Amino acid sequence: xxxxxxxxxxxxxxxxxxxxxxxxxxxxxxxxxxxxxxxxxxxxxxxxxxxxxxxxxxxxxxxxxxxxxxxxxxxxxxxxxxxxxxxxxxxxxxxxxxxxxxxxxxxxxxxxxxxxxxxxxxxxxxxxxxxxxxxxxxxxxxxxxxxxxxxxxxxxxxxxxxxxxxxxxxxxxxxxxxxxxxxxxxxxxxxxxxxxxxxxxxxxxxxxxxxxxxxxxxxxxxxxxxxxxxxxxxxxxxxxxxxxxxxxxxxxxxxxxxxxxxxxxxxxxxxxxxxxxxxxxxxxxxxxxxxxxxxxxxxx
Amino acid sequence: xxxxxxxxxxxxxxxxxxxxxxxxxxxxxxxxxxxxxxxxxxxxxxxxxxxxxxxxxxxxxxxxxxxxxxxxxxxxxxxxxxxxxxxxxxxxxxxxxxxxxxxxxxxxxxxxxxxxxxxxxxxxxxxxxxxxxxxxxxxxxxxxxxxxxxxxxxxxxxx
Numbered sequence: 001x002x003x004x005x006x007x008x009x010x011x012x013x014x015x016x017x018x019x020x021x022x023x024x025x026x027x028x029x030x031x032x033x034x035x036x037x038x039x040x041x042x043x044x045x046x047x048x049x050x051x052x053x054x055x056x057x058x059x060x061x062x063x064x065x066x067x068x069x070x071x072x073x074x075x076x077x078x079x080x081x082x083x084x085x086x087x088x089x090x091x092x093x094x095x096x097x098x099x100x101x102x103x104x105x106x107x108x109x110x111x112x113x114x115x116x117x118x119x120x121x122x123x124x125x126x127x128x129x130x131x132x133x134x135x136x137x138x139x140x141x142x143x144x145x146x147x148x149x150x151x152x153x154x155x156x157x158x159x160x161x162x163x164x165x166x167x168x169x170x171x172x173x174x175x176x177x178x179x180x181x182x183x184x185x186x187x188x189x190x191x192x193x194x195x196x197x198x199x200x201x202x203x204x205x206x207x208x209x210x211x212x213x214x215x216x217x218x219x220x221x222x223x224x225x226x227x228x229x230x231x232x233x234x235x236x237x238x239x240x241x242x243x244x245x246x247x248x249x250x251x252x253x254x255x256x257x258x259x260x261x262x263x264x265x266x267x268x269x270x271x272x273x274x275x276x277x278x279x280x281x282x283x284x285x286x287x288x289x290x291x292x293x294x295x296x297x298x299x300x
Numbered sequence: 301x302x303x304x305x306x307x308x309x310x311x312x313x314x315x316x317x318x319x320x321x322x323x324x325x326x327x328x329x330x331x332x333x334x335x336x337x338x339x340x341x342x343x344x345x346x347x348x349x350x351x352x353x354x355x356x357x358x359x360x361x362x363x364x365x366x367x368x369x370x371x372x373x374x375x376x377x378x379x380x381x382x383x384x385x386x387x388x389x390x391x392x393x394x395x396x397x398x399x400x401x402x403x404x405x406x407x408x409x410x411x412x413x414x415x416x417x418x419x420x421x422x423x424x425x426x427x428x429x430x431x432x433x434x435x436x437x438x439x440x441x442x443x444x445x446x447x448x449x450x451x452x453x454x455x456x457x458x459x
Contacts (some may be wrong), residue, residue: 033375
C-alpha cells in the first residue's frame with residue numbers, strides 16, 4: 001500500500017510546480033529591469049558587475065584562438081619571418097617618406113591656423129586593444145575589445161585601425177568593452193569629402209563592406225573614388241581620419257537626393273588589433289552634449 | 301516527492317555554461333545564422349526534466365546573463381527565457397510522455413515564442429531586426445533537440 005502512495009497523490013497530468021503568480025512575477029521583473037535599463041541609467045553598476053563575471057567566459061571562448069596564434073607564431077618558419085620583415089621594412093620606408101612631408105605640412109598648417117587664431121585638436125595618445133573572438137549578435141556589428149575602464153577606456157571613444165575609422169565604444173566594462181562598428185545599421189558618422197570639404201553623414205548599412213551617404217543632393221559635387229574623412233563635427237571622432245572611399249553614385253533625375261555607397265577604409269572584418277584614441281585636449285562639457293547629436297542613430 | 305529533496309544543481313550549471321560558450325564561439329557568417337539557441341534548449345531541457353530545481357529563477361538568470369553578453373537591453377532575454385521556462389514547466393509531464401519528434405515539434409513552438417518575445421522587445425527598444433533569417437534558429441533548435449536531450453539525459457541520469 002505504501003508503495004503506491006506517492007504516485008496516487010500526484011495527478012498524472014499535473015500542472016507542474018508553477019503558479020500563475022510566479023510567472024507574472026518574473027515577467028514583471030523583466031519588464032521593470034528593461035524599463036530601468038532603457039529609460040534610466042540605474043543599472044550601470046549591475047551591468048558592470050555582470051561584465052566582470054562575464055569576462056571569464058569571454059576569455060575562455062577567446063583562449064583557443066589566442067593559443068593558436070601563439071602556437072603558429074612559435075613555429076613560424078624563418079622564411080616567413082624574413083619575408084614579413086622585408087615587407088615591414090618596405091612599408092616603413094614608405095611611411096617615413098610620407099612623414100617627412102607631413103611634418104612640414106603640419107608646421108605650415110599650424111602657422112596658417114595661428115593666423116586665423118583657431119586651433120584643431122589632433123588625436124595624440126593611442127591605446128592598442130585586441131578584438132576578442134566573441135560572437136555577440138549576428139545582426140549587429142558589435143565587437144568586444146579587451147580593454148575597459150580599468151585601462152581608462154571612455155564611453156563613445158573613437159576606435160581606429162591602421163587604415164581608418166573602425167567605430168566607437170558603446171559600453172565600457174571593467175576589463176572589456178563593447179564597440180559599435182561604423183557599418184552597423186544604427187551608426188552614423190559625420191564625414192567630409194577630402195577633395196572639396198563637402199560635409200555629410202555616413203550611415204552604416206548592416207553590411208560590413210558598405211556605408212551609405214543618404215543626405216547629399218543629386219547635384220552635389222562628389223565623384224566615385226572620393227576619399228571621405230572624419231569632419232570632427234560632433235566631437236566624437238577626431239577630424240581628418242579616413243572613413244572610406246566613394247564606390248557608387250546613383251543620381252536618378254526624379255530624386256532630390258543621390259544614393260551613394262562608400263567602402264569603409266578600415267579592414268572591419270579582418271582586424272585583430274585596433275587603436276583607441278585619446279584626444280590631447282578634449283573639452284569635457286560640450287563633448288558630452290555633442291555626442292548624441294553626432295551619431296543620431298547610435299545609442300551610446 | 302517533496303520539494304526539499306536534494307537535486308544536484310551542478311549539472312544545470314555545467315550544461316548552461318557549456319551552452320553559453322557554444323553560443324559565443326565565433327562562426328562564419330552563414331553558420332552563425334543557423335546557430336541554434338543552445339542556452340534556451342538547455343533551459344528547456346531542465347524545465348521539462350527537473351522542473352522543481354530552480355524553477356523560473358534558473359530560466360530568468362540564464363536570460364539575464366545572455367542579455368549582458370549580447371549587449372541588448374537588460375531583461376530582454378530574461379523575459380524570453382521566462383516565457384520558455386513557464387511554458388515548459390507547465391507542460392513538462394505531457395512533453396516527457398511525447399515521442400522524441402513530437403517533442404521537437406513542441407520545442408519548435410516554444411522557441412518560436414522565444415524569438416517572438418525577442419522580436420517584440422527588439423522593436424520596442426529601438427533596435428528592430430526584421431529580416432526573416434532571424435527565425436531560422438527556432439528551426440535548427442528543434443532539429444537538434446533529440447541530440448541535446450540525448451546528451452543531457454546522460455548527464456542527468458549519471459549523477
